[in-house]
Amino acid sequence: MHKFSGILSVLLTVACILPGHATAEAADSPHVAIELNAVDAVEGSCRLSFLIQNGHDADITQAVYEAVLFDTDGRVALLTLFDFGTLPAGRPRVRQFVVPGQDCAGLGRLLINGAETCAGAGVPVDACTTGLRLRSRTKLEVQG
Template identity: 65%
Template sequence: MLPASAQDDLGARLSIELNQTESRDAGCTLSFLVQNGHPADVTRAVFETVLFDAAGQVERLTLFDFGTLPAGRPRVRQFVVPDAMCEDLGRVLINGAETCEAEGLSADACTRDLRLDSRVGIEVIG
């Protein structure tokens, strides 16, 4: 669990951080740290995601299914981008929520005040 000060900073929103990348034979593995600051679980979160190459051109549009995001608990989700090298990616755009299911939360719970960050050389925007 995050320290109280980090939880307070998160507020009632989702936070998605690109935490690590790794190029493998199968493609580029993107590891995201996700925190749900809402008072209720998000039972399913699927984000439309656009990957850009280092030159700023769209490399592909895909859906990342983050699954269940329990309230107040961090989760790590990994996605393999087939036939891609992490070194060739320059930016990740969270284009919106394809699916956001959360009992007792508003319909925009996955996108309202979404906090995005990156610990690697690939920018994350939304």
Template identity: 55%
Template structure:
């Protein structure tokens, strides 16, 4: 047997393996995007009363509407000390659509807020939404100088 005849079975095996790889969907194609609840601190503005208004953009990508969402928040001052513990009531959040929610903090100047810690989710209610789904899917970001963590 000459060398070219030995190459044909090897070439056939390589082509067969390649065709199986192309016919099988990859794991990335099978994986659906993971559910997310995106919460971004979008703006911080002083109020006329001397407080601070926090504006959040929140997008519910859990696949179902949230009927009520309350987040436990801790505000830290510029020196890193706990300044305030509060609840942010984000209310109703439709699936797949962004919403803006604003919270006025009386007696708290914007310059004195150094960090917002989302300490937990107190309430996360909606048809087909598991109790821990909101916290598990929470993704935090900021477009301000104030750090947002959770």
């Protein structure tokens, strides 16, 4: 029994080390991070505020994402494009989009369906989608 507990101890140690190592490696990999930072009702419309960061070594000169907004019942409320514009390398940017006629309280989820456009000198073709990191500081779930 003593031999088994020693092997189990080694396996648990390896299991604990490997995920941490992979996470640290992933944190350093080039990526784009999009955070839904705020959702505010504005004159019968809904304003979505995003914090976006380009984690690549080169500037992204144009980043346009296809987004799908779902209502609280899970039905598609709107399919649209969000043009985040120029994203300088390593610098955060805030972008806001107003969805006319949409009640913020009626929204349940936001899906980033993919990148419609991702351009920049020295930027890989898949720079806006590979390693995409999504987060929400609101009640709206963000998926990709």
